[in-house]
Amino acid sequence: MVGGHSGQDGSVRDVLATNLRRARAERGLSLSELARRSTIGKATLSQLEAGTGNPTIETVFSLSRALELPISDLLDHRRPAGLTVVRAAEVEPLSGAAVDLRLLRRLEVDSAVVEVYDQRVRPEGRQTSLGHVGVEHTIVQAGRLGVEVGGERVELDAGDYIAFDAVAPHSYTALDGPVRSVLLLQYRGGQQPDLVAPHPTPDEQS
Amino acid sequence: MVGGHSGQDGSVRDVLATNLRRARAERGLSLSELARRSTIGKATLSQLEAGTGNPTIETVFSLSRALELPISDLLDHRRPAGLTVVRAAEVEPLSGAAVDLRLLRRLEVDSAVVEVYDQRVRPEGRQTSLGHVGVEHTIVQAGRLGVEVGGERVELDAGDYIAFDAVAPHSYTALDGPVRSVLLLQYRGGQQPDLVAPHPTPDEQS
DNA sequence: CGCTGGTGTTCGGGAAGTCGAACGATCTGG
DNA sequence: CCAGATCGTTCGACTTCCCGAACACCAGCG
Numbered sequence: 001m002v003g004g005h006s007g008q009d010g011s012v013r014d015v016l017a018t019n020l021r022r023a024r025a026e027r028g029l030s031l032s033e034l035a036r037r038s039t040i041g042k043a044t045l046s047q048l049e050a051g052t053g054n055p056t057i058e059t060v061f062s063l064s065r066a067l068e069l070p071i072s073d074l075l076d077h078r079r080p081a082g083l084t085v086v087r088a089a090e091v092e093p094l095s096g097a098a099v100d101l102r103l104l105r106r107l108e109v110d111s112a113v114v115e116v117y118d119q120r121v122r123p124e125g126r127q128t129s130l131g132h133v134g135v136e137h138t139i140v141q142a143g144r145l146g147v148e149v150g151g152e153r154v155e156l157d158a159g160d161y162i163a164f165d166a167v168a169p170h171s172y173t174a175l176d177g178p179v180r181s182v183l184l185l186q187y188r189g190g191q192q193p194d195l196v197a198p199h200p201t202p203d204e205q206s
Numbered sequence: 207m208v209g210g211h212s213g214q215d216g217s218v219r220d221v222l223a224t225n226l227r228r229a230r231a232e233r234g235l236s237l238s239e240l241a242r243r244s245t246i247g248k249a250t251l252s253q254l255e256a257g258t259g260n261p262t263i264e265t266v267f268s269l270s271r272a273l274e275l276p277i278s279d280l281l282d283h284r285r286p287a288g289l290t291v292v293r294a295a296e297v298e299p300l301s302g303a304a305v306d307l308r309l310l311r312r313l314e315v316d317s318a319v320v321e322v323y324d325q326r327v328r329p330e331g332r333q334t335s336l337g338h339v340g341v342e343h344t345i346v347q348a349g350r351l352g353v354e355v356g357g358e359r360v361e362l363d364a365g366d367y368i369a370f371d372a373v374a375p376h377s378y379t380a381l382d383g384p385v386r387s388v389l390l391l392q393y394r395g396g397q398q399p400d401l402v403a404p405h406p407t408p409d410e411q412s
Numbered sequence: 413c414g415c416t417g418g419t420g421t422t423c424g425g426g427a428a429g430t431c432g433a434a435c436g437a438t439c440t441g442g
Numbered sequence: 443c444c445a446g447a448t449c450g451t452t453c454g455a456c457t458t459c460c461c462g463a464a465c466a467c468c469a470g471c472g
Contacts, residue, residue, distance in 0.1 A: 012267050031450055041431040046451055054262045056429070056459080057281065061218055072278055075263065083355055088365025104345060104367035109392065112315035116390070118345060118365045139310060139324060141347035141386045149289055158386070159294025159324045161310035180347045180364070182388040184322070186313070188279055237420060247461040252421060262429080262459070 012075070016060075017051040019074050023067050024049075038066035088118055098127040099172060101183065114186045121145060121172055121179040128171040134187030136170070137163040143179035147172055218281070222266075223257040225280050229273050230255075244272035294324055304333040305378060307389065320392045327351060327378050327385040334377040340393030342376070343369040349385035353378055 024034055031049070035042040040062055047053040064071050084105070091102040102118040119138070121127065138147070138161070145156045150168035155175065164170065166185075230240055237255070241248040246268055253259040270277045290311070297308040308324040325344070327333065344353070344367070351362045356374035361381065370376065372391075 012264055016263070030448080032448075042450075043432080043452080044430055047429085050451090054264050054429075056260045056262060057222070057266055058218055058260050059430080060263060061281075070278075071281060072276075075277060083358065083370040084368065085360055085362075086367040088363070088367070102365065105343065105369060107320075107343075107392070109315055109318035109320070112318070114315075114320065116343065116345060116367065118347075118367070137311065137313075137322065139322065139388050141324075141388065152289065154291055156291075157294070159308065161292040161294070161322065161324070162290065163311060164289040182345050182347065184390075186315070188276065236418080238418075248420075249422080249462080250460055253459090256421090260459075265460080 038062045098125040117183040119183040121174040123174040137184035140181045144175035244268045304331040323389040325389040327380040329380040343390035346387045350381035
């Protein structure tokens with residue numbers, strides 16, 4: 001989770017406390033010094049690091065600015081990186097009219113999510129989507145791929161790349177022979193790509 | 207900025223106000239309903255949406271939870287996306303001992319950066335890196351790829367995926383015939399991946 | 413017409429965040 | 443051994459955030 005939404009447990013205070021202490025330590029700053037730079041009272045800082053305290057967002061932003069650190073780094077606890085291997089053979093494919101998708105990895109960076117798919121387009125038909133949340137990135141590696149997005153038509157050769165806002169209706173077609181490509185689906189955490197996506201979105205905005 | 211660090215102007219309040227209104231509208235929730243779900247007073251919500259207010263992080267988290275939206279989406283203002291096409295033929299390749307890399311796209315989400323490369327590994331030799339900042343993701347699409355990371359050896363077939371912290375020394379080898387793959391290089395903004403990286407970087411890093 | 417159930421707004425006060433100042437604890441140099 | 447300068451913590455005050463209640467407004471309905 002985390003990167004997913006945000007903090008989940010009730011211990012928002014503790015997460016901040018920990019991250020704050022660490023960030024300050026990494027920078028070799030004293031509490032007093034940080035207080036000076038962030039124009040935040042020493043008292044306030046002390047309490048925050050003690051886990052006592054429920055700071056205002058403005059306070060958090062001041063810290064973020066002074067520490068040159070994104071808010072997410074203060075409010076989320078992040079995980080380390082290791083070594084990960086995913087075998088295509090061990091992943092259940094999601095098959096559509098003309099494509100097979102295998103989810104290889106789901107990355108969560110800050111509040112964004114990037115899903116990495118192995119995508120194979122069969123020459124038979126056409127894969128259509130009415131539109132969904134997020135941005136699609138496709139890197140073609142073999143074959144010729146036809147992409148249609150909101151009226152526009154584009155043909156891609158091996159090595160070519162396309163990206164588009166997926167809310168617009170779009171479709172994929174293998175032009176001559178099967179196509180191999182990598183699909184990156186990028187969206188904001190909390191949203192649901194929901195590849196079928198019936199979202200109306202009333203009107204919005206003041 | 208923004209994506210950069212966080213909010214910059216003093217109008218943190220206004221950003222939140224706008225994002226909140228929009229998020230609530232998208233979900234078709236009434237203020238009262240949201241108040242109920244988030245266990246936040248209607249009064250508080252009303253003030254927040256009016257731009258009057260400097261909420262506590264706990265309040266923000268409650269909203270984040272109720273709206274199923276990451277905090278960054280509430281606190282940052284983000285821009286839309288369009289349609290982008292990059293032709294491999296028009297990109298100057300970065301050639302190494304055994305690989306050709308073409309930078310297709312550079313994504314910046316929040317404070318993170320993801321670079322998308324078209325990667326071709328030639329069967330001749332071996333591409334070695336002593337290590338650099340970031341995480342490497344490789345999706346093999348054709349051929350067999352040998353990867354060596356900090357001692358471990360892995361062989362990948364078409365469709366397979368590997369990811370590892372790139373600070374460790376690593377190398378790529380095409381096992382039989384040329385390999386086509388997609389390389390994602392992920393690192394935190396402000397850092398420099400420096401792919402050649404003769405950097406010894408004594409210890410550091412957890 | 414008034415009643416009911418919904419909306420989003422404004423108001424009072426109890427609770428809590430923020431700040432400056434004072435505090436004890438270290439560490440330094442004279 | 444004691445001034446001086448830091449460190450991080452604690453205390454009282456001022457401010458303000460948060461909530462429940464009361465408010466005005468609108469739509470549907472008997």
